[in-house]
Amino acid sequence: MKPKKPAQGxxxxxxxxxxxxxxxxxxxARSTSGTGGARSGGSxxxxxxxxxxQFSSRGAGxxxxxxAPGEPKHPTEKTLGGEQxxxxxxxxxxxxxxxxxxxxxxxSADPEENEVIGDIVEIARTMRVQVTEVAHKRLDAxxxxxxxxxxxxxxxxxQETELATLLKRRPNHAPFLxxxxxxxxxxxxxxxLRCCDGAGVHxxxxxxxxxxxxxxxxxxxxxxxxxxVPMALVGGLPAALARVKEAGIWVVxxxxxxxxxxxxxxxxAVEGICLVLGAExxxxxxxxxxxxxxxVSIPMLGRLSSLNVSxxxxxATYEVTRHRAT
Numbered sequence: 001m002k003p004k005k006p007a008q009g010x011x012x013x014x015x016x017x018x019x020x021x022x023x024x025x026x027x028x029a030r031s032t033s034g035t036g037g038a039r040s041g042g043s044x045x046x047x048x049x050x051x052x053x054q055f056s057s058r059g060a061g062x063x064x065x066x067x068a069p070g071e072p073k074h075p076t077e078k079t080l081g082g083e084q085x086x087x088x089x090x091x092x093x094x095x096x097x098x099x100x101x102x103x104x105x106x107x108s109a110d111p112e113e114n115e116v117i118g119d120i121v122e123i124a125r126t127m128r129v130q131v132t133e134v135a136h137k138r139l140d141a142x143x144x145x146x147x148x149x150x151x152x153x154x155x156x157x158x159q160e161t162e163l164a165t166l167l168k169r170r171p172n173h174a175p176f177l178x179x180x181x182x183x184x185x186x187x188x189x190x191x192x193l194r195c196c197d198g199a200g201v202h203x204x205x206x207x208x209x210x211x212x213x214x215x216x217x218x219x220x221x222x223x224x225x226x227x228x229v230p231m232a233l234v235g236g237l238p239a240a241l242a243r244v245k246e247a248g249i250w251v252v253x254x255x256x257x258x259x260x261x262x263x264x265x266x267x268x269a270v271e272g273i274c275l276v277l278g279a280e281x282x283x284x285x286x287x288x289x290x291x292x293x294x295x296v297s298i299p300m301l302g303r304l305s306s307l308n309v310s311x312x313x314x315x316a317t318y319e320v321t322r323h324r325a326t
Contacts, residue, residue: 082158086148093224108150161230166203182279190221191310197225199317241291253292269323
């Protein structure tokens with residue numbers, strides 16, 4: 001496959017630096033023949049994208065977006081991320097949702113027989129998204145999750161939703177939100193987002209700092225839910241929860257040591273509600289706990305004292321959904 005020529009009038013061979021992309025306003029970086037990867041700027045790992053963008057390898061940060069040349073390595077304002085999507089279901093949902101631009105899809109040159117990959121290739125070509133076959137080793141080197149399943153995509157970053165938008169009331173739809181207090185494990189956040197999508201949660205509130213955002217592992221674990229669940233990034237969760245309360249929405253925190261059971265929510269579940277889930281191990285922080293109207297626990301009848309945060313999210317969100325369905 002011959003690479004596209006750089007646009008006329010742009011600078012020659014716009015530079016890239018390891019994990020970045022060509023500088024804005026310039027032409028795309030020159031690509032190499034064969035697999036369509038752009039020059040790596042001296043990096044020995046990872047590949048690029050035909051006609052333009054380069055992406056980082058496994059060493060990139062867990063919570064931020066993949067930095068471009070000229071951007072700080074640790075930007076002060078972290079974004080949702082989501083530029084690299086891995087895994088069959090996640091990539092297919094990325095295409096089906098159609099909410100953001102998909103630049104290119106890499107498919108392993110020797111994938112296992114799988115109808116989902118066939119669907120991905122067919123949908124991508126219908127949407128005129130470039131599909132490139134690459135060697136299995138190269139795809140794995142570019143991947144940042146443990147098992148990309150022979151496919152990954154490069155896309156525009158996810159767009160944040162304003163908190164004010166999540167707090168707006170719609171006719172016959174009391175707000176149903178989930179706030180996450182400092183979850184740092186990408187697998188947990190991905191599974192949590194998948195639960196939220198299934199239970200009909202209207203939006204998720206995430207801290208901008210000291211928490212994982214949408215990494216390739218999160219996107220893969222969420223199996224496409226990141227394309228459908230609105231997410232708001234807030235500078236401080238306690239202040240955001242104060243705004244939630246001002247909007248007339250009940251704030252209910254989950255904590256193992258609470259005396260009141262999750263199953264005692266009753267009619268509160270059908271009103272505007274925001275469930276707050278704590279970080280792995282530490283639970284709810286002190287300031288977040290103080291902003292809650294109520295603290296509830298999930299009854300543990302065995303020898304263990306707690307559940308994984310994504311399992312707790314599944315139980316709590318579906319308990320609210322159960323009340324709203326009756």
